[in-house]
Amino acid sequence: MDWRGILTGIKAAWRREISAYFATPLAYVFVAIFLLVLSVFTWDLSSFFDTGAADLGPFFYWHPWLFMLFMPALAMRLWADETNAGTAEILLSLPVSLPGLVIGKLLAAWTVAAFALILTFPWWITVNILGPADNAAIALTYCVSLIMAGSYLAIGSAVSALTRSAVLAFVIGVLIAFILTAAGWPLVSGAIANWLGAGAGDAVAQFSFLTHFETAQRGVLELRGLIFYFGFTALFVALNTLFVMQRRAGAQ
Amino acid sequence: MLELQNLNKVFGDNVAVSGLSFGLQKGEVLGFLGQNGAGKSTTMRMIAGVLEPDSGDAVLNGHSIVSARREAQSQIGYLPEGAPLYRDMTPLTFLRFIADAHGLNKIARRDAVDRVIADARIANVADQSISSLSKGYRRRVGLAAALINDPPILLLDEPTDGLDPIQKRAVRALVARMAPEKAIVISTHTLEEVPAMCSRVVVINNGMMVADDSPQALAARKPGGLEEVFISLANNHEAGVR
Numbered sequence: 001m002d003w004r005g006i007l008t009g010i011k012a013a014w015r016r017e018i019s020a021y022f023a024t025p026l027a028y029v030f031v032a033i034f035l036l037v038l039s040v041f042t043w044d045l046s047s048f049f050d051t052g053a054a055d056l057g058p059f060f061y062w063h064p065w066l067f068m069l070f071m072p073a074l075a076m077r078l079w080a081d082e083t084n085a086g087t088a089e090i091l092l093s094l095p096v097s098l099p100g101l102v103i104g105k106l107l108a109a110w111t112v113a114a115f116a117l118i119l120t121f122p123w124w125i126t127v128n129i130l131g132p133a134d135n136a137a138i139a140l141t142y143c144v145s146l147i148m149a150g151s152y153l154a155i156g157s158a159v160s161a162l163t164r165s166a167v168l169a170f171v172i173g174v175l176i177a178f179i180l181t182a183a184g185w186p187l188v189s190g191a192i193a194n195w196l197g198a199g200a201g202d203a204v205a206q207f208s209f210l211t212h213f214e215t216a217q218r219g220v221l222e223l224r225g226l227i228f229y230f231g232f233t234a235l236f237v238a239l240n241t242l243f244v245m246q247r248r249a250g251a252q
Numbered sequence: 253m254l255e256l257q258n259l260n261k262v263f264g265d266n267v268a269v270s271g272l273s274f275g276l277q278k279g280e281v282l283g284f285l286g287q288n289g290a291g292k293s294t295t296m297r298m299i300a301g302v303l304e305p306d307s308g309d310a311v312l313n314g315h316s317i318v319s320a321r322r323e324a325q326s327q328i329g330y331l332p333e334g335a336p337l338y339r340d341m342t343p344l345t346f347l348r349f350i351a352d353a354h355g356l357n358k359i360a361r362r363d364a365v366d367r368v369i370a371d372a373r374i375a376n377v378a379d380q381s382i383s384s385l386s387k388g389y390r391r392r393v394g395l396a397a398a399l400i401n402d403p404p405i406l407l408l409d410e411p412t413d414g415l416d417p418i419q420k421r422a423v424r425a426l427v428a429r430m431a432p433e434k435a436i437v438i439s440t441h442t443l444e445e446v447p448a449m450c451s452r453v454v455v456i457n458n459g460m461m462v463a464d465d466s467p468q469a470l471a472a473r474k475p476g477g478l479e480e481v482f483i484s485l486a487n488n489h490e491a492g493v494r
Contacts (some may be wrong), residue, residue, distance in 0.1 A: 004355075005322060012352035016338070019349075023340045086336030090397070093300040093332070094353040095325035249304045250263060 002097060009100020010107065017078070031116045034070050038062060038120065056138050059123050060082035060217050063145045064210050068181045069139045072173030074112060075156025076166040078105045079244065083164040092199030092248055102240045105156050106150070106233075113149040117142065137219030144216035147229045148209055152177055154236035177209075185206025253278050253435040254405050259308035261459070268294040269459040272308070273368075273407050274492035276435045278404065281427065283450035283467065286437040287486050292439040293333050294438040296409045299437070300330040312405055326354065327484070329403040333410050333439075337395030339383035343374050343393045344485070346382060349399060354401045364400050371426060372396035399430075406436040412445060424449050444480050447471070455485050 021027035038059070046058030082088040091101065127133045157172040163169050182188045184205045195200025205211045212225035254276040261269040266365050269291045269408035276282050279333045286292045297303040299310045301321050310317040338346055347368060351361040369375050372392040377385055382393065391411065398406060407414040408427075412420045427436060438449060447455055447467045455463040455470075463470060467478065 002322075008353065008355045012349060015352060016341075016349045019345060020338065020340050085339070086332070086334060087338055089297070089302055089336055090267040090330075090350075092302040093325060093328075093330040094350070095322040095355075096353050097322070248262065248302065250306075 004098040005097040006103070008094035009098070010104040012094075012096060013104025014108045014111075017105050018111060021108065021112050027112050027115070030070070030074055030112065030121060034066065034116045035119055037237050038066055039123075041066070042123065047051065055133060056127050056141070057125060057217060059120070060141050060145065060213075063146065064181050064213050064247040067149055067209075068177040069174060071109075071113065071149055071152030071176055072156035072159070074109050075106075075153045076160055076173060078109060078157045079161035080163055080166040080169045081239070082116070083247075084166070088247070089223060092244075098244055098248075099237070099241050100242065102157070102237055106153055106240075109153045109157065110146075110150050112152045113153065114146055117146055117149070132247075136221060140221055141216050144213060144221070144225065144229075147226065148213055151229045151232040154233040154240070156179060158236040158240035158243060159174060160234070161240050161247075166237050184210030184212075253313055254437070255311040255368060256295075256299070257309045257311065259295065259310065261291075261298060261303065262306055267459050269298070269305075269456075270340075272456065272461055274454055274460070274461065274464060276437065278406075278435050279432050280452055281431050281436045282302045282367045282440065283446040283453040284437050284456070285441065285446065285453060286444070286456040287484060288441065290456050290486075292441075292456065293409055294459075295456070296330070296407050296439050297332075298438070300328060300332075300407055301325045302330075302332075310476070312452075323369055325426070326401065326408045328405045328407055328433055329398030329401065329412055331391075331394045331406075331408045337382050337393055339381070341382055342379050343369070343382060343385075344378045346393065347396060347426045350397045350400045356401070364483045367402075367450055368396040371399060373422065387417050391415060391419070392424075394424070396444065404434055406430065406434050407439075408436065410441075412440070412442065413437060418447070432471045443482055457486050 010149045042059045046061060079088075082091055124138060127138070128135070155176050156169070159173045159176065160166070160169040162172075185208070189201045189205040189208075192204050209229075212222070212228050214224050215225055256272055256274050259269050259272040272291075272295060284292055284295070294303065299307045299317065300344060301317050301324060305318065305440070307492050310324070312324040313327040315327060317324040338349075341349070344365065347365045348361060351364050356364055369378055372395050374392050374396060377389050382390060385393065391414070395408070395411065398408070411427075412423050415423065424445070427438070430436065441445070450467055453463065453465055453470050454461060463481075470481055471478040474484060
């Protein structure tokens with residue numbers, strides 16, 4: 001394995017994508033809308049101040065559902081725009097490792113997601129003002145939320161490599177993300193359990209981002225959950241690399 | 253320095269490149285001619301490692317593009333057709349990105365970027381957004397990017413397409429200046445450029461090589477010169493295909 005080549009690719013792609021996100025209003029608009037929607041949902045739909053508890057449960061509850069929409073939006077242009085604008089021609093002629101490019105692009109989108117999560121800090125401060133909060137549990141949930149965001153982004157990025165249309169990449173990305181989120185929703189897992197048996201319902205729920213995030217929300221760090229998220233991210237990074245390799249082979 | 257060995261590429265039922273072989277030495281400027289759709293850009297893309305050949309190989313300074321892609325790619329500078337660029341960047345940030353991808357350290361990167369900005373004469377627009385640049389400047393930024401690693405082999409796909417006469421002259425002068433130290437392939441269908449820039453001509457049609465000669469020798473084959481020879485080669489082949 002040529003780690004130096006991979007690192008060169010990661011560094012070059014990360015710098016390029018970060019500059020692309022922040023050179024235009026894209027990242028700022030994304031972060032602003034994400035914060036607005038998350039705040040409205042937490043405040044209004046989850047009735048944050050009516051719970052009478054100093055915890056961020058109502059705030060974290062919405063993360064998987066919002067990531068399902070926002071992360072594919074953040075990742076949709078990563079590869080689709082390269083194909084559409086013809087810049088893939090330049091990118092693929094550079095002496096860099098393909099997995100390095102894929103990881104570098106993903107990390108850039110992940111950085112923007114981290115930036116958005118960091119800017120939710122007023123909620124953390126608020127909950128500490130309201131009462132004694134379990135800050136270790138909150139920090140843990142934030143970390144798992146960021147790791148989960150990476151999995152959603154990896155899906156969006158891989159799908160983006162399949163098409164030259166960013167909009168199509170977004171729609172397909174949201175669809176896949178929805179399946180992987182809703183599979184852990186009691187309404188869906190319950191229906192599957194009724195239809196195919198309790199074992200099937202549980203098995204399907206184990207493949208949901210929601211299920212593993214709920215464990216983290218209780219302040220429990222499960223190795224199984226981390227393996228799930230990192231494994232999912234690695235799988236979609238591998239698929240993303242494969243899709244770009246197929247393009248080089250002339251299959252697209 | 254550059255060796256094409258029986259390159260082949262098929263897209264569905266369309267044979268884009270068929271059994272293409274030729275070599276190129278340092279100091280040679282090869283005019284790679286053919287009609288639109290003849291297989292020029294597909295060949296250039298295969299040499300640049302953007303597209304994998306179905307069979308055959310391109311060996312660049314001793315490195316196979318099939319089995320040692322990255323080493324081979326570090327030997328070339330490639331200006332794709334239409335010079336696609338990241339429109340949200342400035343020429344300066346774009347060139348820094350290309351230098352990063354070539355693994356240049358900070359000092360080498362600064363020197364390389366300064367050198368190519370001077371060579372391509374884009375200093376006056378280096379901090380402007382690429383989206384605001386004219387077609388000529390964008391082509392020059394693409395050319396600057398192709399030169400960033402001072403490659404021994406240059407692949408220029410339609411480098412003067414759409415440029416005004418002054419810009420064309422500047423590109424020709426740059427090619428002439430670099431020619432003694434590099435092997436250069438220029439894909440074009442602008443025949444008048446060939447004698448001005450190239451020391452050798454390869455003509456392809458339907459993916460196959462139909463001529464390999466000096467521009468003068470090729471032009472002398474018919475009274476009408478290079479243009480008539482080119483048309484005749486294309487027509488003969490089409491007649492043969494029919």
